[in-house]
Amino acid sequence: MAAVTPAPHRRGPLWLRQLGLGLAFVSPWLVGLLAFRAYPIAASFWYSLHEFRGLGQMRFVGLENYWWMLTKDLDFWTGVSNTLVYTLMAVPTGIIAALTVAIALNVRLRGQPIYRTIYFLPVLVPDVALSIVWLQMFNPQYGLVNTIIEGLAKLVGLDIVGPGWLASEVWAKPTLVLMHLWLIGHPIVIYLAALQDVPQELLDAAAVDGANWLRRTLHITIPMITPAIFFQLITSLIGAMQIFSQPWVITGGTGQPAQSLLFYSMVLYRKGFQEFNMGLGTAMAWMLFIAISLFTYLLFKSSARWVYYGGAEERR
């Protein structure tokens, strides 16, 4: 990139003028970074060391909030285990489903705009409405899903009762995972964008060499878009670990049945904004921050082995 031509009326060394100009352009973000990211994270840590009810005096208690949370607070551990189980189910299935659909949607085919809209559609429904529809469709007695399952079973001569879905302690989380699978529109768009950048010459060359579609997909297309998969892996991990709206609406904030839908961020919301125990709430926030940073770090570490960065544009 060419340097800015120094104009005669400007003063100071070139680097300083460049710095000033650069900072001027990014200045909104400097405020955003400091006020809406750095400060809250730092303040969060500071609050977490206090007994603090949101109003009035703060009392310094050291690591007591953390200690209490880890040793005495049952809700904390319920939230942790529910969230981990959900994350372990939702992230891999979500990645595979979105990738598969995106690859299918990327084939030149009549009607693709309509298909794409169909698969994106669920993301456009407000979470609240979606959760309510889900609640109705998965109602064990009156719901559409069990009617279909039981009806199909009858056709082959089986008389079964469908699962309890959101009303059952065992099935509640898998039902939420299904709901998550239904919301893969955003990752699909990201993958579709990445798929546009897979070099056609490479695919053509492989086709000439006799590689069939499946082999081309597995050995060229997917490796070429590993950066997008990697990005999606991290963002969906972070999203899953913060799941809030759907279980909140479905359970009315209770996390029932048997607390199987009481997720970490719901516990945090409860502590912070319903019990006004801001010290404990921020301690939970920091634990989440640490956990997510750790997972992200480990994923970045692993990325050297499987993420392909062939983009020559970045090497300058």
Place this chain on the structure above:
Amino acid sequence: MQVGTLRQTLAARWLSRPVVEQIGRLGLHVLLLGLGITFLLPFWWMVATSLKPNYAMFRIPPLLVPFQDPSTWDRLVWENYPNSFTFTKPPFTIFIRNTLIIATLSTIGALLSNPLVAYGFARLRWPGRDLLFAVTLSTIFLPFIATLIPLFLVFRTLGWVGTWWPLIVPHFFGAPFYIFLLRQFFLTIPTELSDAARIDGAGEFQIFTQIILPLAKPALATVALFEFMAAYRDFLGPLLYLNKEEVYTISLGLQKFRMEYDTEWGLMMAMSVIVTVPIILLFFFAQRTFIQGITLTGLKG
């Protein structure tokens, strides 16, 4: 021999390529359509429920088509649509208006801030730029839940709880994901264009507004759509900050159809359809731009 080879090749081509491809295409259609139906089913359910009378809600087996049962034939409850506007207090139009105001202002904020910042990262050279960009990228991975309580306290100190400001103002200060998307897009615009303009004496801001922005329309549209949709469907933000019904958004308003002992399913689903359809149309017509606008080359930390 030559003819034989030719015949073989032709036969092979006819057999392997087009037919296999035709079958493959057909299979793909079947797959996409079949899976697509399961994706459409909940939406269909929403529409069907919106037209059912209340007593038909818990029928066994459920009515997949609201008029499949002859006894309800003449009773498609179209009134649910107009009634869903007036059932809540204040009327739902207020919630829709509130949401549109918040989403529009957030989108304006995102469009004013992010391109400017992205330009600073993509097209200018200055000491510390790469370091700051690395920090920026790392904040994509910052969980927003972790910042929730301190931000709430800040906004409370400012007296903004109960107003829309906490939901709007932060968007005027950039978001790392949009900055990243736009930066990647700006990087694909040839630098010669900017250099030529500089030689002609244009300032950086002029180059930004008159050369880069017009070329980056798909990326700007993508950011606008993402932001608008995120604000439109946000739930936690409004739940946290909006405590009076007059300022409620659609997400909070929809919960008003759910009362302690009873839920107005029909009205709720009618309103859900009403607020979803415009967004679907928007996506359908904007999707090409949408996907073009996402440039991911060099997606790394």
